[in-house]
Amino acid sequence: MNGIHDMGGMHGFGAVERRRDEVLFPEAWQGRVCALAGYAMGAGLANIDAFRHAIERMPADRYLADGYYGRWLYALETLVRERLEGESVPERPEHVGSVAREVDREPRLAVGDAVRTWNRHPEGHTRLPGYARNRRGTVADVHPACVYPDTNADGRGESPEYLYTVGFESRELWGEEAEAGATVYIDLFEPYLEKLA
Amino acid sequence: MTIDSPEIRTEAIEALLVEKGLVQSAAVDALVERYEQDIGPLRGARVVAEAWTDPAFRARLLEDGMPAIRELGFGDNTDSHVARLVVKENTDSVHNLVVCTLCSCYPWAVLGLPPAWYKSPAYRSRAVREPRRLLAELGLDLPPEVEVRVWDSSAEVRYMVLPQRPPDTDGLDVEELTGLVSRDSMIGVERP
Numbered sequence: 495m496n497g498i499h500d501m502g503g504m505h506g507f508g509a510v511e512r513r514r515d516e517v518l519f520p521e522a523w524q525g526r527v528c529a530l531a532g533y534a535m536g537a538g539l540a541n542i543d544a545f546r547h548a549i550e551r552m553p554a555d556r557y558l559a560d561g562y563y564g565r566w567l568y569a570l571e572t573l574v575r576e577r578l579e580g581e582s583v584p585e586r587p588e589h590v591g592s593v594a595r596e597v598d599r600e601p602r603l604a605v606g607d608a609v610r611t612w613n614r615h616p617e618g619h620t621r622l623p624g625y626a627r628n629r630r631g632t633v634a635d636v637h638p639a640c641v642y643p644d645t646n647a648d649g650r651g652e653s654p655e656y657l658y659t660v661g662f663e664s665r666e667l668w669g670e671e672a673e674a675g676a677t678v679y680i681d682l683f684e685p686y687l688e689k690l691a
Numbered sequence: 692m693t694i695d696s697p698e699i700r701t702e703a704i705e706a707l708l709v710e711k712g713l714v715q716s717a718a719v720d721a722l723v724e725r726y727e728q729d730i731g732p733l734r735g736a737r738v739v740a741e742a743w744t745d746p747a748f749r750a751r752l753l754e755d756g757m758p759a760i761r762e763l764g765f766g767d768n769t770d771s772h773v774a775r776l777v778v779k780e781n782t783d784s785v786h787n788l789v790v791c792t793l794c795s796c797y798p799w800a801v802l803g804l805p806p807a808w809y810k811s812p813a814y815r816s817r818a819v820r821e822p823r824r825l826l827a828e829l830g831l832d833l834p835p836e837v838e839v840r841v842w843d844s845s846a847e848v849r850y851m852v853l854p855q856r857p858p859d860t861d862g863l864d865v866e867e868l869t870g871l872v873s874r875d876s877m878i879g880v881e882r883p
Contacts, residue, residue, distance in 0.1 A: 502792030502843065504816040509828060512808045512875070518727050523701040528804070529722035530705055530714060537713040542772055546794055560697075562795065562810045567697055570704050583711055593847045594774040621845045623792050625819065640774050640847055657774070657846055673823045676839040681846040 495617050496624060498554035503625040503668070524563035531566050538584035540573045542593075543647035547619035548572045594638040595654035601684070603658055607633045608690040611660075611682065619647035622686045626678075629666050630690065634679055635659035642683055655683040731803035732874035734765045735851060738801055739877065740868035742778075743856045752778050756851065757800075766800050774847040776800060779840065781855050781879075786833055788826070788841045788879035789850045790818035796844035798851045802874060809878065819843055829880050852879040 501507075519525035535545055548569035549557070560568055577584060603609065613628035614620075621643050637657040645653045664676035695703075708714045738760055742749040752759040756776030760766045766776070776798060779787040791797065792815050797805040808814055817825045822839045826832070833839065842850040854876040860868060875881045 499793055501812055501815040503820045504812070507811070507813040507816050510808050510811060510813045510817070510825060512806075512829065512880075516806055518804060519723070521697070523698045525723040525726065526701050526705060526719055527697075528726065529719040530701075530708060532722065533714040533718060534708055539708075539713060549794065558812070562807075564697055567700055567704065571700065574704060574707060578707070578711055584713070591771050592774050593772050621793065623819075623843065623845060625792075635777075637775055637848060643846070657848065659777075659848070661840075668820055673821055673839070675835060675837070676822055676841065678819050678841045678843060680843045681848050683846070 495550055495619065496615055497550045498557045499550045500624045502623045519563075523567075527563045527567045527570065531570055534570060534573075536587075538586045539570075539577060541587065541641075541646055543619055543641070543643040544649075545569055545573065546643070547647040550619065593641040595641060595652065597639040597654050597656075601636050601639075601656040601658075603633050603636065603656070603684065603687060603689060605633050605636060609633060609658075609660060609687040610690055611686050612688065616644065618644065620644050620686075622682060623680065625667055626662060626680055626682075629662055631660040631662040631666070631680075633658050633687075634661045637681070640683075642685070644683070644685075655685055657681055657683055658687065660687065726804055730799070732801075732877065733869070734760070734763075734803075735798070735801035735874070735877045736869045736872035737763060737865070738765070738778075738851075739853060739872045739883075740865045742853055743868055744865055749853075752853070753780055760801060772847055773798075773800070773849050776849050776851065777842075778851050778853050779842065780853040783855075784836065785838050785840060786826075786879065787850075787852045788818060788822050788839060789844065789852060790815060790841060791844040792816070792819055793843075793845055796847075796849060798849035800849070801851050802877060806874070826880060831881055852877050854883050857883050 549565045552568050610630050611626055639654040640657045641652040642655045645651055659679050660682050661677050661679045664672040742752050756778045757766050795805050795810040819841055822841050871883045876883045
């Protein structure tokens with residue numbers, strides 16, 4: 495979805511402020527939310543893609559105002575409200591480990607292939623950042639097939655797809671004023687990619 | 692409409708998850724303690740020091756990160772859904788930088804939980820569009836002939852940077868070298 499979470503390339507957020515004396519959880523509730531989310535997902539409240547999508551569905555002002563663990567808390571509240579009504583208790587997920595999956599087909603693309611990303615604006619969850627839509631790149635790495643977040647986030651199933659690392663020249667992404675000598679690599683699922691001749 | 696404080700909301704959600712049998716408060720206590728005390732960037736620093744001193748380990752690490760860190764006893768279930776750990780090596784001609792523009796994906800298994808600046812809108816928005824300018828602001832001026840590679844962790848592959856070994860460290864052992872490796876150098880925003 496075209497949401498506030500899709501921040502790559504945006505202007506207006508100022509300088510990056512690094513603190514040397516940072517503590518992991520400045521407030522105790524943040525640590526609890528971090529652990530609660532992990533256990534609740536593990537117990538089947540939602541998969542990680544649905545959790546990320548619940549964060550993305552936050553109102554934009556709240557997304558910016560609530561901070562990182564505040565967003566996790568908001569997402570937990572959303573998922574509990576949507577899924578833990580009445581007496582129902584979720585089933586524990588089949589897989590608790592890696593999102594990599596065996597599939598009985600070969601990857602459609604290979605290292606060195608020229609590709610173009612699709613130009614879609616789904617309302618649901620996707621892992622193709624907006625700044626890399628409809629852009630030409632080159633396959634740099636082929637990974638195992640993995641759970642496809644676009645379908646897994648909203649209950650349409652895991653439908654595993656091969657995952658690739660695709661390199662994009664800075665100028666292809668940011669135009670004439672792009673910084674020279676920079677390449678952005680993004681991990682993208684097979685359906686996002688069209689092979690160019 | 693007023694919104695309750697995050698403390699009150701967290702207590703409420705924890706009570707509900709406990710009541711439904713999804714979590715146990717003692718386990719939450721233990722995990723928070725583990726994040727705070729056991730899982731942190733010291734693991735990554737040790738991995739880097741091993742790679743600096745053992746060429747065969749370095750080769751295995753660059754080939755496939757997760758099996759290599761397991762050799763050192765790391766890579767437990769802190770982020771078990773991750774499909775691969777990929778380690779990118781800085782050289783005289785290539786500098787690597789890790790970001791996640793869509794959320795804040797991070798190599799928990801080697802670096803622990805991400806620092807606040809890594810999760811900030813400023814870093815997430817700028818690292819992919821103007822990495823050189825951003826690095827310069829953070830004190831790392833890269834000469835134009837050094838290529839910048841930015842890794843936007845958009846799926847369940849996690850990235851760690853293997854920084855270059857500092858000069859004049861030939862006599863140091865693994866433990867001493869580990870002490871030289873900062874967390875931020877393994878994300879790519881500084882050098883050891």
